[in-house]
Amino acid sequence: MEKTKYGAVKIDGKKVATEIKEEISNRVAELSGENKKLPHLAIIMVGDDGASQTYVDNKVKAAKSVGFHYTLLRFAETISEEKLLKHIDQINQDDDVDGLIVQLPLPDHISVERVTEMIKPEKDVDGFTNQNFGSIVSEEQGILPATPFGVMELLKRYDIDTTGKHCVIVGNSRIVGAPLSMMLAKHGKATVTVCHIHTKDLASHTQQADILLVGVGKPGLISADMVKEGAVVIDIGTTKIDDDTRPRGFRIVGDVVYAEVASKSSFITPVPGGVGPMTIACLLLNTLQAAERRISQE
Numbered sequence: 001m002e003k004t005k006y007g008a009v010k011i012d013g014k015k016v017a018t019e020i021k022e023e024i025s026n027r028v029a030e031l032s033g034e035n036k037k038l039p040h041l042a043i044i045m046v047g048d049d050g051a052s053q054t055y056v057d058n059k060v061k062a063a064k065s066v067g068f069h070y071t072l073l074r075f076a077e078t079i080s081e082e083k084l085l086k087h088i089d090q091i092n093q094d095d096d097v098d099g100l101i102v103q104l105p106l107p108d109h110i111s112v113e114r115v116t117e118m119i120k121p122e123k124d125v126d127g128f129t130n131q132n133f134g135s136i137v138s139e140e141q142g143i144l145p146a147t148p149f150g151v152m153e154l155l156k157r158y159d160i161d162t163t164g165k166h167c168v169i170v171g172n173s174r175i176v177g178a179p180l181s182m183m184l185a186k187h188g189k190a191t192v193t194v195c196h197i198h199t200k201d202l203a204s205h206t207q208q209a210d211i212l213l214v215g216v217g218k219p220g221l222i223s224a225d226m227v228k229e230g231a232v233v234i235d236i237g238t239t240k241i242d243d244d245t246r247p248r249g250f251r252i253v254g255d256v257v258y259a260e261v262a263s264k265s266s267f268i269t270p271v272p273g274g275v276g277p278m279t280i281a282c283l284l285l286n287t288l289q290a291a292e293r294r295i296s297q298e
C-alpha cells in the first residue's frame with residue numbers, strides 16, 4: 001500500500017475504481033460471448049450546468065469503456081416536469097434499458113422528489129428512490145446509492161474493519177451522509193454519529209472518530225486539530241475552484257486540509273482520486289447487477 005509523503009496510507013480510489021471497471025469489462029466480455037444483451041445505461045440531463053456536464057461526460061465515458069450500451073437524453077432547462085416524467089416513464093417501460101439516472105441538480109420548477117420517485121426502483125442505479133433507500137435496512141436486496149457504496153467498498157478493499165468502531169459523519173445529505181450512516185451502522189456494525197450544519201462544537205465530535213467521513217462541500221472544513229491521531233479519514237467533498245493554471249481552468253478540492261491531516265491519520269483519501277472515481281465505478285456495478293437480474297429472469 002502506497003503511503004502519502006505525510007505518513008498516512010493513501011486510499012487510492014482511482015486504482016480501486018480501475019480494478020472494478022476491469023472486473024465489469026471482463027463480465028461484459030463473457031456476456032457478449034454468450035450472446036446475451038449487454039447492460040444498457042440511460043442518462044438524463046436537464047439544462048447545461050457546467051459541473052453536471054463534466055459528471056455526465058465522465059459517466060458516458062466510463063459506460064463506453066466497460067462495453068455497456070448507453071443512451072444520453074438531453075433536455076432544455078425549460079422542459080416541464082410533466083414532460084420529463086413522461087420520458088422517465090417511457091424508459092421505465094423500455095425493456096432494453098437496465099439502468100436510468102437523472103443527473104442532479106434539476107431546475108427549480110422541477111421536483112427532485114417527484115422525478116426520483118418516478119424511476120422504477122429496479123432501474124434506479126443511483127439508488128436514490130425511497131424504496132432503495134429503505135432497502136439499506138431491509139432484508140430485501142435493493143440498489144445501494146453509488147457514493148456511499150463506493151466508500152464502503154474502499155473500506156473493505158483496504159481491510160479497514162468498521163465493527164464496533166466510532167464512525168463520525170459530517171454532512172447528512174439524502175444522497176451521501178444519510179444513507180452512509182445507515183450502511184455503516186447496519187452493514188458495517190459501527191457506532192455512528194451524524195453531524196451537520198446545526199451541530200454545535202463540531203470538533204468535539206470529529207475528535208472522537210476512529211473513522212471520520214466528511215461530505216459537506218466546504219474546502220478547509222477539517223483541519224488536523226479536529227482529527228484523532230491514527231484515525232481513518234474519508235473525504236467525500238467535491239468543490240470546483242477556478243484555477244487558471246489548470247488546463248480545464250478549474251480544480252476539484254475536498255473538505256479536508258490534506259497535508260496536515262495526512263500527517264496525523266493512518267489512512268486518507270485524496271481529492272481528486274479518492275471517493276470520486278468510486279462513485280462512477282459503483283454506478284456501473286449497479287447497472288451490471290440490474291442487467292444480471294434481467295438476464296436471470298430471461
Ligand code: GUN
Binds near residue numbers: 101102126146
Ligand atoms: N449530482 C451530484 N451527484 C450525483 C449523483 O451521484 N447522481 C446524480 N444523478 N446526480 C448527481
